[in-house]
Amino acid sequence: METDGVERWTMNGRTIATAALRQFTKARVAYLRLRGQTPDSVAEKRVASGTSWDEFCDTLKAAGAAIVFPGTPTDPVTQAEGYRYLSRLTRAGLEAFVEYADPTAPVLRRMIHETAKMGSDNPDNHYLNATIDGSLEYRITGTRGTVDYLGFGTQEGNYGEGGQMPTTGYVEATELAIDDDGRFELILSATEHPGNWLPMTPQTGLLIVRQTFADRTAEVPAELHIELLDGATPPTPLTAAQLDAGLGKASLLVAGASMLFAKWARDFAQHTNELPMFDPERSTKAGGDPNIIYYHSYWRLGPDEALVIDAEIPVCDGWNFQLDNHWLESLDYRYHQIHVNKHTAIYRDDGSVRIVVAHRDPGLPNWIDTAGHECGAMTFRWIKADTHPQPRTRVVTLSALAQLY
Template structure:
């Protein structure tokens, strides 16, 4: 018997060590501050492992496959419950043909992302539905989009590829939660991507492939956890919580503030200390999309309190108000209403809205569920807005909700 281990075992042991290291971030300075957040955090990592295996380990840039990024049980970097996201990894030296038959979405976009030599990710090129040359095929909108370094002659639709480790992401927004798409109420687009060059079939799997694939999973976990905690910390620099002062001014989105990292103490980090902890790539690597605007604050909330979000409707393709947990996860939208969009919200006669977020439904016209999170983010997302959506937010006692807002 020998004490030597095989290359596959060594790769797996390195993977296990990497998981332990990433797990330390869950309980680190920007991580969990309660038993609930620790349980949520490690459950989050388990879902990312599964996602990393599908999105990173099995990716083949010569034979790309459009893979669903987020599901009702896999959420990260601020995904929206009303949106289907797919991605496919590309090779900057190859060109591709993307075909689609549009479904029942209210907005579609396709974006090429790539990294620079320092690992900073950015949008390289994109198309949104109004700029895509669709053709009619038996009443359906169909399109072909060429993707590569050079535009083919005569191509109606083209996306440029350049940079390191490029990939595409598609977004399909729907009038309701994507669970309704999964259950057949709305049709998702039929999409396919294939390499335009003749490429050899994928070679048989090797121990070297296993090692590099497991490394990609760890890299994916590192980047994703850093992005979630980093953006959460930055948003947390504007925090709302209950104030008994009747004259208190509601915290406006975007104001500077101080992040409280421990609910059980008065330990605080200054904005400079927060930024020192955050890799500057985390915001850029959080995959911004064309035409999308975000505004939000962090909250601290007790069980007898509610967040009041009020503002005025604006002309746009779509807007939503959504609760995220500390890791920038969308919440369990299979069982709880964690978001409301502009097609669902009940407006007053003057076009204004008042949305309440709390653990339980206090019996109001517009409610989203916090799932009992004591801290997290409330974020408004706009899509092709003609005017800036500028809501205000405050924390009030549930008992103080005015009667006109109740059902």
């Protein structure tokens, strides 16, 4: 990775910048047309000859460079999770760019979930994604449910096109007109629409729905459906061009995301066991929620050490803290207590909160389980907060923990 703000990665011995890659693709199409060939005819030859598949496999193999990126821990757990991470990204990429890639037949699906993770995925979130086209218009219909937070965002581009995905429109459920039965509809378009409207631009390529739980055991997620505004039509049969493009984008997602977040992990390690604020502009460009201020960092603890985090709680819609592995995957929240939020936290008498990260339960409030890991990334979030207090951190021995209470 370079540090000039342009995300790059190495594939088959070449360093490729995403912006340059897109320009190269356009130039290649123009060149082929001059030679009397069309992108469709070239794709047919690439698929029939096996070239598309070979390049897909070659890029997946090259993506393994992220697992040995400088500074990456070499312990068996981190390495095993790294290769599993690549397999998860591959699965997510194929679903996004081969199975559900048609913007004329959009499907809201869970790309990021309990067994497919990236970018410090929020354990409190139920993510939904759909491939869309900013030149078309869509309708979302459904019921609000009781989930604590519901937000809809349109993004430029898509996950397979590099690290930049600026937001092109955002609306929250609190801004929508919803009937007494919890039903509503929301129009997605590049031109303003009366009623509930989510803006797009001609460059929009992705819809992200974030449902944030305060209490997963009690809240009901929204039930949502998306369709073309002019009426859904059956998707056309798969073409060679679609497969060729889909395999290419899926493999670029694996190579690009793994290298991007390997670089983030390396950078976060420069302030291990601290929680500095992450650049909000950088976060939004990478597809982060514009209503959230993030504190991304790295943690590392010895067997008898604990990380203590003290935070004053501002007026906010929500907050949470989570532990990730080195690959910025949230640790397995199905079976371990790896995060705490506004609802689940136990507060101190002055309204502040103290969080304790340790390898074993110290018998104290707000314990965060490392789930068998020695190190990894971590994230603190303020959601629509009036102010953004700086969380304070310190590493202490387990025997010294009791003296802090």
